[in-house]
Each structure stands twice: as structure tokens, then as C-alpha cells.
Amino acid sequence: MNSEYLKQQTVRLEQEYEALSAELYAELDAACLVTTAEKTANELLTLAAQSINPSLRQKANRLEAIDAALCAMRLDLYGICADCEEPIGINILDKDPAQPRCQQCQSHNKYHHQR
Numbered sequence: 776m777n778s779e780y781l782k783q784q785t786v787r788l789e790q791e792y793e794a795l796s797a798e799l800y801a802e803l804d805a806a807c808l809v810t811t812a813e814k815t816a817n818e819l820l821t822l823a824a825q826s827i828n829p830s831l832r833q834k835a836n837r838l839e840a841i842d843a844a845l846c847a848m849r850l851d852l853y854g855i856c857a858d859c860e861e862p863i864g865i866n867i868l869d870k871d872p873a874q875p876r877c878q879q880c881q882s883h884n885k886y887h888h889q890r
């Protein structure tokens with residue numbers, strides 16, 4: 776995976792993170808759950824993840840996935856499957872830059888969850 780591609784994926788992840796956290800904060804504010812200015816980003820994420828509102832939970836989960844991908848990027852582990860440590864296909868990362876698993880482990884995961 777070349778550095779140009781990694782840079783491009785970082786930009787995609789950062790842009791999605793910015794947009795999504797703005798939406799999440801707006802929703803939290805609108806729901807009068809918190810005054811977002813008084814909380815740290817982490818506290819807000821935790822609140823949203825524990826919310827009964829599925830839209831908030833979904834956004835919080837997505838933000839965590841993006842954050843994990845950006846973290847992997849900094850550790851030079853981006854594009855490595857979290858389960859089997861094989862490279863994740865570029866086609867998968869193009870579709871979802873925050874995907875932490877290769878094709879095989881994704882379907883393996885699904886299979887486990889269905890049981």
C-alpha cells in the first residue's frame with residue numbers, strides 16, 4: 776500500500792469523522808441530552824453509544840470505527856486485518872476506509888453472529 780493511497784484514505788476518514796461528529800453533536804443538542812460544549816469528545820461518544828436512540832448509537836459506533844482506523848494509520852497498521860493480520864483488500868478499503876477486517880474474517884464474523 777503506497778503512502779499516496781494512505782494519505783488519501785486518511786483524508787477520507789478525517790472528513791467523515793468531522794462531518795459525523797458535527798451531526799452527532801447537533802443531535803445530542805437537539806435532544807437536549809447534554810450541553811455539548813461542556814463535555815469532552817469521549818464523554819459525548821460514550822453518551823451517544825449508550826443512548827436508546829438508534830441513530831445516535833449508529834453514529835457513535837461509526838465514529839469509533841473511524842477513530843480506530845486513524846489510530847491504525849498512525850501505528851502503521853492500517854490495511855492489516857484486526858483478526859488474521861493479513862492485508863485487507865484495496866477494494867474493501869475503497870468501499871469503507873474504516874473497515875478493520877479482511878473479506879474472509881468479515882464473513883467469518885457474520886457466521887458467528889448468526890449462530
Ligand SMILES: [Zn+2]
Nearest residue numbers: 856859877880
Ligand atoms: Zn482477516
